[in-house]
Amino acid sequence: GYKSAMVILTDAAGVPRAWAEAGMADAFQPLAESLGRGVMPSCCRLAQQREGVYHVTDPAEVCPLCPIWARSASSVSSCIALRHSDTTYGYLGVSLDSTLGADAEEDSLLGEVAGDVAFALHGIVRAEAMTQVEADRDRAEAALRQSQKMEAIGRLAGGVAHDFNNILTVITASCSFLEDGLRAPDPLLEDVRTINDAAQSAAQLTRQLLAFGRRQ
Numbered sequence: 001g002y003k004s005a006m007v008i009l010t011d012a013a014g015v016p017r018a019w020a021e022a023g024m025a026d027a028f029q030p031l032a033e034s035l036g037r038g039v040m041p042s043c044c045r046l047a048q049q050r051e052g053v054y055h056v057t058d059p060a061e062v063c064p065l066c067p068i069w070a071r072s073a074s075s076v077s078s079c080i081a082l083r084h085s086d087t088t089y090g091y092l093g094v095s096l097d098s099t100l101g102a103d104a105e106e107d108s109l110l111g112e113v114a115g116d117v118a119f120a121l122h123g124i125v126r127a128e129a130m131t132q133v134e135a136d137r138d139r140a141e142a143a144l145r146q147s148q149k150m151e152a153i154g155r156l157a158g159g160v161a162h163d164f165n166n167i168l169t170v171i172t173a174s175c176s177f178l179e180d181g182l183r184a185p186d187p188l189l190e191d192v193r194t195i196n197d198a199a200q201s202a203a204q205l206t207r208q209l210l211a212f213g214r215r216q
Contacts, residue, residue: 002094003075007117008035008044009082009090016040016090031066041066043079044091053080053107080110084118089125092117158213161206168206171199 004023011017016035021028031041042062047054056062056077063077075095082089092114096106175196182189 001096003097005092005094006031007082007090007092008040009121010040010088014040014048014088018090041079041093043077043093044081047079047081047091048088053078053110078107078110080114082114082118082121084115084122087122089118089121154213154215156213157209161209161213164209165203165206168199168203172196172203175199 002023004021006021006024006028007019008016009018015038019032019035021032034041043054043056043066046062056079059077075097077093077095079091079093081091092110094110175192178192179189179196182192
């Protein structure tokens, strides 16, 4: 028996974020544009301030700035907040022909519909929140596993560097002893120096491995 109906969903700050209509077709477009700019209809703002159904008893006072004011003038309009657990998710607005009017039974029915819609929205929000919590947990677990993996790699790199450094110490010490015992133009002297230079280069690599291990 309704002439038209609309649902407007809002964010936590009360700003419209989604809306739908029935029975208004193209006539709803100006209101949709207004909602897109973040402007709530007066009936919704007034419904927020009360429990139960808000009736627009004086459209000339409440609705002049509403883009669908021309339709409201010949109708009995009612609006109710979609509220659950002290959280308002949006508003449900309906209009009846002015010759029919609204009564307590109609208000009760509208209240039940609004309660069902609000409960469904509450469930959707909770599900989205749980999904986000699970995604955050998965990211945290992945980061922990990566950290543990890098820590293990760091320990391995540090251990290898220490063992390799011990070997290089023997090589460089032996080169030093050999170099002390050789004199030019002995051809072995150049070979010993080449071995020592290579050992020093390898020692630089071990220092880099040790630094990597400490970072991890």
